[in-house]
Amino acid sequence: MMRFLASLLLALATALPAAALPVRHVRAELVAEAQGIAPGQTIHVARRQQIETGWHTYWRNSGDSGEATRITWALPAGWQAGEFTWPAPRKLPVGPLMNYGYEGEVLLPVAITAPANAKPGDKVSLNAKAQFLVCAEICVPEDATLALTLPVTVGPAQPDPKWAKAIAQTLAQSPKPAGLAAVFQPHGTSVALAVTGAAIKSADKAGAYFYPFDATVIDHAKPQAIERGPEGLTLTLTSGYAFQGGKAPDAMAGVLAVGGRAYEISAAPGAAPAGASGLGPPRVAGQGGADLGLATAFVFALIGGLILNLMPCVFPILAMKAASLAGHGGESAAARRQGLAFGAGSILTFLALAAALIGLKAAGSAIGWGFQLQSPPVVAILALLMLAVALNLSGLFEVGTSLQGTGTGLASRGGLAGAFFTGALAVVVAAPCTAPFMGPALGWALTQTPAAALTVFLALGIGFAAPFVLVAYAPGLLSRLPRPGVWMETFRKALAFPMYGAAAWLAWVLSQQAGAGDLAKLFGAAVLVAMAGWLFGMAQKRAATGGKPLVLDVSAGLLAALALAAVVWPQDAAELTSEAYSPARLAELRAEGRPVFVNYTAAWCVSCQVNDKVAISTGQVRSAFARHRVTYLKADWTRRDATIAAELASHGRAGVPLYLVYGVSGGDPAILPSILTPDIVVKAVEAADKPKVASP
Amino acid sequence: MSLRRRTFLIAATAPVLAGLTVAGATRAAPQIGGPAPAFQAMDAEGHTRSLAEFAGKVVVLEWISSDCPYTAKHYNSGTMQRLQKAARKQGVVWLTLSSSAPGREDYFTPAAAKAWQAKVHSNADAILLDGDGKIGRAYGAKVTPHMFVVGRDGRLDYMGGVDDRPFADPASLKGAKPYVALALADLKAGRPVAMPVTAPYGCSIRYGSAGGFQ
Numbered sequence: 064m065m066r067f068l069a070s071l072l073l074a075l076a077t078a079l080p081a082a083a084l085p086v087r088h089v090r091a092e093l094v095a096e097a098q099g100i101a102p103g104q105t106i107h108v109a110r111r112q113q114i115e116t117g118w119h120t121y122w123r124n125s126g127d128s129g130e131a132t133r134i135t136w137a138l139p140a141g142w143q144a145g146e147f148t149w150p151a152p153r154k155l156p157v158g159p160l161m162n163y164g165y166e167g168e169v170l171l172p173v174a175i176t177a178p179a180n181a182k183p184g185d186k187v188s189l190n191a192k193a194q195f196l197v198c199a200e201i202c203v204p205e206d207a208t209l210a211l212t213l214p215v216t217v218g219p220a221q222p223d224p225k226w227a228k229a230i231a232q233t234l235a236q237s238p239k240p241a242g243l244a245a246v247f248q249p250h251g252t253s254v255a256l257a258v259t260g261a262a263i264k265s266a267d268k269a270g271a272y273f274y275p276f277d278a279t280v281i282d283h284a285k286p287q288a289i290e291r292g293p294e295g296l297t298l299t300l301t302s303g304y305a306f307q308g309g310k311a312p313d314a315m316a317g318v319l320a321v322g323g324r325a326y327e328i329s330a331a332p333g334a335a336p337a338g339a340s341g342l343g344p345p346r347v348a349g350q351g352g353a354d355l356g357l358a359t360a361f362v363f364a365l366i367g368g369l370i371l372n373l374m375p376c377v378f379p380i381l382a383m384k385a386a387s388l389a390g391h392g393g394e395s396a397a398a399r400r401q402g403l404a405f406g407a408g409s410i411l412t413f414l415a416l417a418a419a420l421i422g423l424k425a426a427g428s429a430i431g432w433g434f435q436l437q438s439p440p441v442v443a444i445l446a447l448l449m450l451a452v453a454l455n456l457s458g459l460f461e462v463g464t465s466l467q468g469t470g471t472g473l474a475s476r477g478g479l480a481g482a483f484f485t486g487a488l489a490v491v492v493a494a495p496c497t498a499p500f501m502g503p504a505l506g507w508a509l510t511q512t513p514a515a516a517l518t519v520f521l522a523l524g525i526g527f528a529a530p531f532v533l534v535a536y537a538p539g540l541l542s543r544l545p546r547p548g549v550w551m552e553t554f555r556k557a558l559a560f561p562m563y564g565a566a567a568w569l570a571w572v573l574s575q576q577a578g579a580g581d582l583a584k585l586f587g588a589a590v591l592v593a594m595a596g597w598l599f600g601m602a603q604k605r606a607a608t609g610g611k612p613l614v615l616d617v618s619a620g621l622l623a624a625l626a627l628a629a630v631v632w633p634q635d636a637a638e639l640t641s642e643a644y645s646p647a648r649l650a651e652l653r654a655e656g657r658p659v660f661v662n663y664t665a666a667w668c669v670s671c672q673v674n675d676k677v678a679i680s681t682g683q684v685r686s687a688f689a690r691h692r693v694t695y696l697k698a699d700w701t702r703r704d705a706t707i708a709a710e711l712a713s714h715g716r717a718g719v720p721l722y723l724v725y726g727v728s729g730g731d732p733a734i735l736p737s738i739l740t741p742d743i744v745v746k747a748v749e750a751a752d753k754p755k756v757a758s759p
Numbered sequence: 760m761s762l763r764r765r766t767f768l769i770a771a772t773a774p775v776l777a778g779l780t781v782a783g784a785t786r787a788a789p790q791i792g793g794p795a796p797a798f799q800a801m802d803a804e805g806h807t808r809s810l811a812e813f814a815g816k817v818v819v820l821e822w823i824s825s826d827c828p829y830t831a832k833h834y835n836s837g838t839m840q841r842l843q844k845a846a847r848k849q850g851v852v853w854l855t856l857s858s859s860a861p862g863r864e865d866y867f868t869p870a871a872a873k874a875w876q877a878k879v880h881s882n883a884d885a886i887l888l889d890g891d892g893k894i895g896r897a898y899g900a901k902v903t904p905h906m907f908v909v910g911r912d913g914r915l916d917y918m919g920g921v922d923d924r925p926f927a928d929p930a931s932l933k934g935a936k937p938y939v940a941l942a943l944a945d946l947k948a949g950r951p952v953a954m955p956v957t958a959p960y961g962c963s964i965r966y967g968s969a970g971g972f973q
Contacts, residue, residue: 128902128963130927157963160901196828196927201864202962204828204927279958304919307791307956682864686826 087692088115088197093189093211094170096230099220100213102181108211109170109230110134110147110193118199119164122152124276124317126162126283129202132171132195134209139187141178147171148237151318151325152274161283162198163274170233183217201689238318238325243295245330247315254281254302257335258319258328259295266322268296269345273328275317279305289345294338296321357515361522368526377493379456379558385534401482402535408486410524416490417520421513439577443585443630446569447592448492453562454593456555460600486528492565493527579666581630588626595622639680639688644698646706649725656727658693658751660744663711663721665700670737671720678739687745691752726751789898791918791955795909796897800856802885803872808854815911817851817946819939821883822858822895822964824903825875826865828927829961833904834879836932839921843882846943855883858895860967866890892966902961906939910946917942919957 090113097106110132114120121129136144149171152163175189189211196204214220222228243260256273268291275281285301305312316329372381454460566589574582598619602612642648644661652659662679664671678684688695698707700719711721714734722735724747733747789796795818799809810818821839823830833839843853857867867875872886889895898907898918908917922935942952 128961130925130960133926158966159896160963162963194926194928198962200965201826202828202927278960279956304956304958682862682866686864690826 091207094226099216121164127160130196145174246333257339271321291342364522365526404482405486406528408483412490413524449566456559591626641695641697644696659725683741800887820907827962863965925960
């Protein structure tokens with residue numbers, strides 16, 4: 064008996080907090096399309112899910128992993144609930160796998176029917192328990208107890224002002240049969256699914272997709288090749304487990320999404336009708352660029368390339384190069400070779416960028432032009448490059464020439480290679496300026512075959528290189544350029560400033576993409592680059608006067624390498640998401656019986672930052688927080704704050720860091736040591752999540 | 760983390776402009792009755808293990824994740840450990856694998872694998888560390904738990920779920936049809952496996968950088 068009581072207590076203790084816990088990543092509720100329900104009437108009630116950004120729940124077939132949302136009703140006698148009406152899902156690729164589900168807000172309507180003998184005037188409680196899996200990087204099974212009370216009315220009640228429209232819309236848009244004929248036929252490891260019918264005959268077939276109800280009939284992650292036909296389409300699917308067991312399945316049912324609509328289909332085995340194929344794959348329209356032809360895209364890219372010459376990041380380099388070319392007006396053959404080398408350098412660099420882009424796209428990265436600038440390390444490297452070019456223009460050090468020979472170096476033997484790399488460098492520094500101008504042409508190019516994409520990039524390169532090559536080839540133009548002289552030094556130093564500007568702009572871009580930590584790293588690296596430039600310049604001066612520059616050169620190289628490493632090194636983990644601390648929020652969470660981790664911190668507190676990096680923002684702690692549904696509150700004391708100061712004082716502290724863990728069973732928080740390890744945090748959190756059970 | 764990693768990948772690729780990834784070298788997906796892909800991997804103790812080592816024995820491959828509610832369902836209830844114990848009693852070799860990539864929360868270092876093994880009281884013969892996902896990809900392992908049974912002749916006799924209850928709720932274990940146990944019973948009796956392919960269910964295996972299966 065005692066044992067029975069003890070286990071009962073234990074069961075209660077573990078069950079109670081679970082029931083009181085609000086779900087963490089999904090807010091769920093029941094909403095009805097009408098303000099009441101009449102006897103014998105059927106109305107729709109929907110389970111509304113508001114899913115936290117970055118998380119998703121699943122469709123009836125969750126795909127390769129995951130679990131569909133389930134609901135169990137507890138209704139008064141005679142009341143009936145139907146099945147969910149599932150809105151068309153979204154594809155949610157995860158690594159090499161594919162899931163089907165929902166993000167953001169979704170309504171899952173259910174038909175509720177009142178018994179004929181329901182008494183008008185009564186109130187009916189519709190109770191349900193929903194079980195679902197919500198996933199981001201990790202998955203958390205959650206459940207929700209849902210309830211909705213409606214009055215029983217004499218006749219059909221007024222529509223609900225808030226939800227009638229949304230529920231009706233969801234029902235209208237949800238996939239329904241549309242008299243489509245569907246057959247499937249296995250061929251080796253693939254299955255041809257042919258669908259024909261009036262509803263899809265003239266629909267835009269681009270992006271058509273079949274979501275099977277059964278998780279075993281297709282390999283979800285494999286692409287579905289689309290072939291258009293005069294009466295419909297044929298999808299070539301990769302067969303799933305069901306085709307491996309020996310006998311093929313006798314039906315393939317699911318949802319066909321095509322032309323912005325979704326239809327329910329059920330395919331039987333059989334040969335495809337003639338009208339389901341024969342017109343080839345759909346043409347993919349470019350985003351923004353509509354149906355830009357190859358010729359138009361070529362011209363756009365050519366003009367775009369020309370304009371790029373005027374960009375603040377490019378012009379200084381080109382102007383210097385052109386001016387030095389002018390110095391050799393007499394040696395027109397040499398100038399021509401220089402021009403060609405420059406042209407080859409820039410065109411080949413554009414083509415290499417295009418090839419990288421196409422390769423990454425083929426490898427499955429969701430990238431577009433400007434992708435280089437979406438990557439914080441690349442932005443940081445470009446910022447440092449701009450800074451290095453600016454320092455060079457400011458005269459801190461020279462590139463490719465001795466100090467005395469400024470401008471004459473071009474005629475030297477290394478001149479051609481120098482011109483080639485100037486071309487390549489110009490393209491690399493031009494990259495940040497390309498995105499806004501090249502948008503339509505490049506967007507179009509990326510949806511085309513690799514050959515077409517390369518053609519567009521080729522045009523861009525030609526346009527970009529054209530002015531410089533032209534100057535090199537037209538002695539008349541060349542002679543009109545002013546002669547080099549002392550003015551050039553001044554001009555060059557003035558041109559340094561657009562480059563400093565470009566570096567500053569890139570630093571701002573980085574600050575938008577990454578945290579303050581990355582910006583600090585960039586600034587540190589910038590100081591190193593400047594020092595490297597200075598040492599390098601000194602080495603050059605020493606070499607010019609016959610000294611030994613090796614040590615200076617090596618240290619300059621080391622500093623530059625260090626600077627690069629600092630900005631490229633990937634950060635271990637992003638900071639753990641937290642909520643801002645307030646005593647009210649803490650009290651609320653404690654009342655809900657949830658474990659809470661409070662971090663009293665400040666940006667200027669070095670040990671706080673170290674703890675955050677090495678202990679708190681780690682995978683181990685992240686998953687422990689998720690497992691135990693810990694809310695992470697951050698009390699930021701970077702700025703003066705009387706409330707936080709008082710809190711610190713109440714725990715006997717005059718400053719930060721202070722780490723508190725509040726347990727699910729109330730009581731005083733556990734105070735963690737000021738030097739944290741992931742283990743300390745995980746253990747504290749585990750202890751906090753254990754309900755204290757009185758021993759029987 | 761994955762985003763950062765991807766970013767770093769692009770960062771490293773863009774300036775270098777070399778070594779472009781060419782999509783998917785084609786390998787055949789494992790087929791029931793076909794040879795089970797051979798493999799070699801380090802176990803939690805630091806020893807190199809291979810499938811060849813167990814030639815002539817029935818081998819069960821079980822993919823797990825220390826973070827996954829479905830793995831947890833089978834271990835918290837003790838179902839998986841009991842299945843392991845019963846299988847080993849029959850002379851079956853049980854290999855547990857983790858294919859989570861480095862940097863993922865459930866990535867197994869030898870220490871993490873041992874800690875998990877001790878925590879769940881695993882009865883497996885070994886825990887294999889497949890952080891580069893080679894074995895997982897060769898078998899087309901998608902989820903945790905994803906189960907494979909290799910017969911004495913080195914051919915694949917079963918692949919799919921542990922049972923027929925694709926739910927995280929521990930209550931779903933009751934009355935479940937234990938596919939793996941049934942497959943092992945068929946093999947023990949010298950019968951062909953009655954249900955050689957079933958739907959696997961669970962959490963996505965968190966493989967490293969992009970790249971498909973097979």
